[in-house]
Amino acid sequence: MSASGTPGEARAGAPETAENGPAIVLVEPQLGENIGMVARAMANFGLADLRLVTPRDGWPNEKARAAASSADHVIEAVRVFSDLASAVGDLNFVLATTARSREIPKAVFGPREAVREIRNRQGEGQAAGILFGRERWGLTNEEIGYADAIVTFPVNPRFASLNIAQSALLMSYEWLQAGLAEGELPTRFAIPVNDTTPAPKAELVGLMEHLESALEPTGYFRTPEKKPVLIRNLRAILQRPGFTTMEIRALRGVLSAFQGRKARPDEGDDG
Structure with a gap:
């Protein structure tokens, strides 16, 4: 394994991250801008563990940092791996995102079911991660073989292609949403309730x-x-x-x- 950066704590002033959130693993991402947009989506919904498997343009990448739009705590903690096996080596449960039908005998989840399964397993102390493939052709059958289950998004079958930033945003959103009570909003965005006490x-x-x-x-x-x-x-x-x-x-x-x-x-x- 070769890695750059460390998974240490976010820098001072960074937003709070979801406790025990899943790792987001990008396999051979091609564009720095896409990596940055994934980092931004993760930060929006409280995730911080971003892992890259042999990014085409190397790392660090200034285009990624610019596209991250101040999600610097995610960018600075990025870890780069030379192969997928190393990237998921410390994980107990892995999901692979794909829109294509494959002859692979694995359970298939929608995004909401998938994050519930992740939360259940992490409640048992298991580390989890989600795989996202290349911009042009996604994950190979061999790479999906590292996953325990598949995540497929409910999209228009006539236009089913999502880029990795969109896919990461959907999964990050579902992750945060699954941890909230019915109707609850994260504290930062909660609408303040005015004092309704009758006047003297x-x-x-x-x-x-x-x-x-x-x-x-x-x-x-x-x-x-x-x-x-x-x-x-x-x-x-x-x-x-x-x-x-x-x-x-x-x-x-x-x-x-x-x-x-x-x-x-x-x-x-x-x-």
Whole structure:
């Protein structure tokens, strides 16, 4: 085996990687740009162990680094091997990606089933990897022989060809997705939940009084006799939603705008 780079920890500031994620093994990749795009796809979904088997243009490759779009922690940890046997030598379970039908007696998974199998095996302490073939003709039968099972993507049979970056992205996505609870998003991308605690009653009363003062000069209350009933109805309407502090401040800002003046500091002017 000949290898360059080390599988050490990602450099400072690199995104977190999926714990025990599978190795991504590219067999004789031809273009540095494709290697870089694979690295970027891996980084997008938390994978970091990228292995290359005799890349055509050698390694390191500046075109790969440029195409990786700052996924430097993946690029810097790349390991290069002189043959496939060495690249998968430390793995217990290997999948081969291919779209072509072959007379090889191996189990065939879709990508979702495949990553579930990987996670199950890694839960038992097994190291796993996924093989991707050359840009022009994929993996040979001999190379697929190193795999325990095959992964085939559910694509349009009339246009079934995927490049290695697309294939790696699909598998990386399924890997991350399989580790999330139903409806969960990675923490970095989770939509923040606003505080929905109802505002203190004093703030609600302030809104009611502000609305009354804003309506007074408009003639809304019509006659002094009707004013108490109209105020009571308005207060009932304002009480119902359970406005938060931020919502009350936003509403008071709107009232101030209609009154043609800036909101007081305690009223607020936005949400």
